[in-house]
Amino acid sequence: MDEVWRSGPESDFSAWIQKFPSPVAYVNQVGKPQVWSPALARLLWDPEGVAAAWPRVWQALDVDAACKQVEMIHWPVGDEDRFIEVQAQAWKNGFLISFTNVTDRYQSLTALQAAETRFYLLAQAASVGILRFRMDGGCIFVNHHWTRMAQLDLAKSLGKGWLDAIASEDRENLTPLLATLWGRDQEIHFEFKLRSAQQVIWIQARLGPERDGDGRLTGYLMTLFDVSDRKRAEAALGASQANMQAILDTSAEGIVTLDASGVILAVNHALEKMIGYRQNELFGLNFQKLIQWVEEPDPNPRPDAGQDFLSERRAWIRHRKGRRVPIAVRFKQVVINEERPLLTAIIRDETVVYELEEKFRHTQKMEGLGLLAGSVAHDFNNLLTAILGFAELGETAPDSAQNALQEIHKAGLRAKELVQQILTFSRKYEQEKVVVPLNSEVKEALNLVRGTLPSSVELLCELDPECGFVEVAQTQIHQILMNLCTNAYHALPDGIGTIRVSLSAVSRKPDWPANVQNWICLSIRDNGFGMDSDQLTRIFDPFYTTKAKGKGTGMGLAVIRGIVSSIKGFIEVDSEKGKGTEFRVYLPQAAPLEPRKSKAKPVDSLAGTGRIFILDDEPQILKLMSEFLTRLGYAVQTEISPEAALELLTQDETFDLLITDLTMPRMNGFEVARAVKNHKPEMPIFMISGIRDGRTTQLLRSSGIDKFFQKPLDFKQFARETKNILAQYRSGTLSDGGLRSSIGK
Numbered sequence: 001m002d003e004v005w006r007s008g009p010e011s012d013f014s015a016w017i018q019k020f021p022s023p024v025a026y027v028n029q030v031g032k033p034q035v036w037s038p039a040l041a042r043l044l045w046d047p048e049g050v051a052a053a054w055p056r057v058w059q060a061l062d063v064d065a066a067c068k069q070v071e072m073i074h075w076p077v078g079d080e081d082r083f084i085e086v087q088a089q090a091w092k093n094g095f096l097i098s099f100t101n102v103t104d105r106y107q108s109l110t111a112l113q114a115a116e117t118r119f120y121l122l123a124q125a126a127s128v129g130i131l132r133f134r135m136d137g138g139c140i141f142v143n144h145h146w147t148r149m150a151q152l153d154l155a156k157s158l159g160k161g162w163l164d165a166i167a168s169e170d171r172e173n174l175t176p177l178l179a180t181l182w183g184r185d186q187e188i189h190f191e192f193k194l195r196s197a198q199q200v201i202w203i204q205a206r207l208g209p210e211r212d213g214d215g216r217l218t219g220y221l222m223t224l225f226d227v228s229d230r231k232r233a234e235a236a237l238g239a240s241q242a243n244m245q246a247i248l249d250t251s252a253e254g255i256v257t258l259d260a261s262g263v264i265l266a267v268n269h270a271l272e273k274m275i276g277y278r279q280n281e282l283f284g285l286n287f288q289k290l291i292q293w294v295e296e297p298d299p300n301p302r303p304d305a306g307q308d309f310l311s312e313r314r315a316w317i318r319h320r321k322g323r324r325v326p327i328a329v330r331f332k333q334v335v336i337n338e339e340r341p342l343l344t345a346i347i348r349d350e351t352v353v354y355e356l357e358e359k360f361r362h363t364q365k366m367e368g369l370g371l372l373a374g375s376v377a378h379d380f381n382n383l384l385t386a387i388l389g390f391a392e393l394g395e396t397a398p399d400s401a402q403n404a405l406q407e408i409h410k411a412g413l414r415a416k417e418l419v420q421q422i423l424t425f426s427r428k429y430e431q432e433k434v435v436v437p438l439n440s441e442v443k444e445a446l447n448l449v450r451g452t453l454p455s456s457v458e459l460l461c462e463l464d465p466e467c468g469f470v471e472v473a474q475t476q477i478h479q480i481l482m483n484l485c486t487n488a489y490h491a492l493p494d495g496i497g498t499i500r501v502s503l504s505a506v507s508r509k510p511d512w513p514a515n516v517q518n519w520i521c522l523s524i525r526d527n528g529f530g531m532d533s534d535q536l537t538r539i540f541d542p543f544y545t546t547k548a549k550g551k552g553t554g555m556g557l558a559v560i561r562g563i564v565s566s567i568k569g570f571i572e573v574d575s576e577k578g579k580g581t582e583f584r585v586y587l588p589q590a591a592p593l594e595p596r597k598s599k600a601k602p603v604d605s606l607a608g609t610g611r612i613f614i615l616d617d618e619p620q621i622l623k624l625m626s627e628f629l630t631r632l633g634y635a636v637q638t639e640i641s642p643e644a645a646l647e648l649l650t651q652d653e654t655f656d657l658l659i660t661d662l663t664m665p666r667m668n669g670f671e672v673a674r675a676v677k678n679h680k681p682e683m684p685i686f687m688i689s690g691i692r693d694g695r696t697t698q699l700l701r702s703s704g705i706d707k708f709f710q711k712p713l714d715f716k717q718f719a720r721e722t723k724n725i726l727a728q729y730r731s732g733t734l735s736d737g738g739l740r741s742s743i744g745k
Helices: 003-006 011-017 039-044 050-061 105-124 144-150 161-165 168-179 228-248 268-273 353-397 397-428 438-452 476-490 556-566 619-633 641-653 671-678 696-704 715-731
Strands: 024-028 033-036 067-077 081-089 092-101 130-134 141-143 188-194 201-213 215-228 256-258 264-267 289-294 313-318 324-337 341-351 434-437 457-463 467-475 497-508 518-526 571-575 580-588 611-615 635-639 657-661 686-689 707-712 741-743
Touching: 011 024, 011 033, 024 039, 039 092, 081 105, 130 144, 141 161, 144 161, 144 215, 161 168, 168 188, 201 228, 228 264, 256 268, 268 313, 268 324, 289 324, 324 353, 353 397, 353 619, 353 715, 397 438, 397 611, 438 457, 438 467, 438 476, 438 497, 438 518, 467 476, 467 580, 476 497, 476 518, 476 556, 476 580, 497 741, 556 571, 611 619, 611 641, 619 635, 619 715, 635 641, 641 671, 657 671, 657 715, 671 686, 686 715, 707 715
Parallel strands: 457 497, 611 635, 611 657, 657 686, 686 707, 707 741
Antiparallel strands: 024 033, 024 092, 067 081, 081 092, 130 141, 130 215, 188 201, 201 215, 256 264, 256 341, 289 313, 313 324, 324 341, 434 467, 497 518, 518 580, 571 580
């Protein structure tokens, strides 16, 4: 633009002015406009044009120098007030003048001045202290209420002087707090005391940011409230509550004071001891959230004022350590203030009564569980017989399949032991315990666990090989680890996450059982959903589960706790919603046993000859046993129907051995055995079954059964017994009189 001014022809310059988008004009030395832009005509709108309006502009400029600027000219245009900034610059024989519409800026400035005036008037009339600060924390304004409240005049309050009104002990704490605020966009609330010779004045303050019209941080505003009366009332209330608390603490029963909505106001020492929480932790909680009623209570259990206690109701209350405490609760209304009636709950610890009832229920439950276990053991052992048998038949399979078959066989043996353990547990039989290195047991169990987890689950292990020995029954460590790892997997969102298993030796802590000094900790931790405190209090309850319907029975952790207790150990659980769960199983260390030298057993041949008849209502079992005995050299015939089997056995007397199942439709194994013995008394009979109880043993002896085998079968043992009894049968040394031995007890 400068080149157009200084070198272009006059005609070019005029054309440029007329096309310029902003308001500009060129005037001669006496102020007469020569040429101007259309934007100027619109800005100075005048019915007679720019020339007619120009004298007002020139008069405002009063040009007497090479360059002149007028910040603001009031320029009414119809009903609109415009404000214009004008700048003149000497050029050639005149002046080049530019115009800027600053109406919005002027109006904003005017509004700001009005707001400042209103703030001043309101602040001075306010009944609270008000202070304003610069960005650096210097005080620039205090109102009249502050000067009266702080007994500090305006001049002494400005800058940092206002801090002198604060009591010295509070000022030392407040100064560094404020230093962290200045220059930052944040708000704080705090309390302090003012210096006063007559009385203590408590102040509650709010300090927050001030902003301009564009939202930019410009300083800070502090409002101060005198809360001395409230503080004195709180102190008096505290003294009264202390007296009341002393009275409540004399009671041996738990006492809880509630407001009308059930919020806890106070508890006595007996309740603190009962549930492990301190009063300050319970204050403000709703009483209903701490307890779980055994039966649904009246939704509004509030007697009239002065009425006797309502009848007792039984409930559970949550202990700090996660367990539930059985209690008996009764209520009475206490009226101190007609507008705020209180409710008192008297709580008695019913742990002893509950334990007696629980023992009775446990006895009944074990009876039912024994019946249930017996009813399913037969079918389950049939399946295990097939699994173990076909795995043993696979010994002739290619080498590439041997490892898999060995793992199948190993898992089947573990399952067999678990079935026996369920039966033992349900009948409350003591299992034989052995001393084993826990590290080896955990490693073996983890091999099984890995096979049950999808690739989306990362299983991390940190096992101390020198952690020590434990005295346990067979399969117990496997059952603990399989159950806890399965639970951890089910707790992972979408089955994706990490399970960490660790094993380490730990020393006794003060609150642990005193009779054991050295412990081993088995930890299983996941990063899954986690549990809330209510769920934690119930996880060991029989039939309680956090899993979806159909995903769990609720018996797993109850059984695990029983196993750990039988080993004289204990379990700790930490969990938080959304952050995962950790189970820590603590087992007492046992002294290692001296290694025993194993004696080599002579290897005998399992092959034999003879005709064997097999009766079983399970086709899979028939197929397995037929193939197994055929491979050993026996001639085998099978039948699924007891009636058809008896018909064949009476018609064909060349069979050397009958193998029959116990439980079959229409006719059981005892009935078949008696019928065969009536026809051919010398014929040996084997019976196999998945269950055995006292009545079964009596019937075995009275029905002429020579040997009984518990499913699932040990097929090598079964083959040896088959060969031996056929040898006795052929040599005539087989004696009558019923059950000679029992295999697989």
